[in-house]
Amino acid sequence: MSDPDADSPDAGSDPAVGASDATLADSHTEMTEMLLPNDTNNLGRALGGAVLHWMDVCGAIAGMRFSSRQVVTASMDHVDFIAPIEMGEVVVIEGYVFNTGRTSLDVKVEVHAENPRTGEERRTTASYFTFVALDEEGRPTEVPDLACPTDAEEALRTRAVEGRREQLREVVERYDL
Numbered sequence: 001m002s003d004p005d006a007d008s009p010d011a012g013s014d015p016a017v018g019a020s021d022a023t024l025a026d027s028h029t030e031m032t033e034m035l036l037p038n039d040t041n042n043l044g045r046a047l048g049g050a051v052l053h054w055m056d057v058c059g060a061i062a063g064m065r066f067s068s069r070q071v072v073t074a075s076m077d078h079v080d081f082i083a084p085i086e087m088g089e090v091v092v093i094e095g096y097v098f099n100t101g102r103t104s105l106d107v108k109v110e111v112h113a114e115n116p117r118t119g120e121e122r123r124t125t126a127s128y129f130t131f132v133a134l135d136e137e138g139r140p141t142e143v144p145d146l147a148c149p150t151d152a153e154e155a156l157r158t159r160a161v162e163g164r165r166e167q168l169r170e171v172v173e174r175y176d177l
């Protein structure tokens with residue numbers, strides 16, 4: 001989040017968005033945590049499972065904001081922890097819906113760590129989740145179509161689609177599948 005305004009999905013709106021549509025900006029979710037001892041390992045760094053938990057909750061909130069439904073996590077893509085998070089650092093988790101099926105939503109979730117004293121920040125992980133919206137009886141139910149009425153939203157959508165493709169390609173190459 002080095003420049004949150006540069007490609008903010010909330011910038012501008014389009015009155016032409018249909019009644020059965022929801023926008024990427026509608027789903028946009030940002031959570032801020034501080035890494036405390038309960039979520040660290042013996043090195044004083046974030047437990048992978050704690051980070052996954054925050055990512056899951058952030059993605060679910062994005063899915064619920066988008067669909068106005070309860071959602072459940074159906075799947076999570078590959079996750080690489082590319083940089084450690086140190087105790088006392090601020091953790092910013094950001095998610096948004098970038099693709100929809102009939103009852104499913106794809107959500108990109110990205111995590112940055114921030115040193116609160118220096119302001120230095122770095123990307124620590126990102127992944128792609130699929131959530132499924134449920135009706136009152138707990139059955140999969142239709143979600144709105146995704147609309148990206150602003151250039152910023154369209155750019156984020158494209159970045160997520162291409163990022164997911166690239167991440168899956170890297171995993172296939174890494175394991176020589």
Ligand SMILES: CCCCCCCCCCCCCCCC(=O)SCCNC(=O)CCNC(=O)[C@H](O)C(C)(C)COP(=O)(O)OP(=O)(O)OC[C@H]1O[C@@H](n2cnc3c(N)ncnc32)[C@H](O)[C@@H]1OP(=O)(O)O
Nearest residue numbers: 060064068069070072073074075101102103104130132140
């Ligand atoms: C707003 C009001 C809220 C009020 C209330 C507040 C409560 C606030 C609590 C929130 C708290 C946070 C929540 C955190 C999120 C959890 O932690 S949820 C817990 C962990 N997840 C689960 O327990 C899910 C367990 N799995 C299931 O229940 C079922 O497999 C599923 C996911 C519902 C799918 O059921 P199914 O019978 O396979 O359904 P089916 O009709 O075949 O497929 C439905 C869709 O799912 C897709 N799908 C199925 N399996 C998969 C898969 N493995 N991968 C990808 N897609 C899949 C299908 O492709 C299909 O997509 P569409 O083509 O319709 O777009």
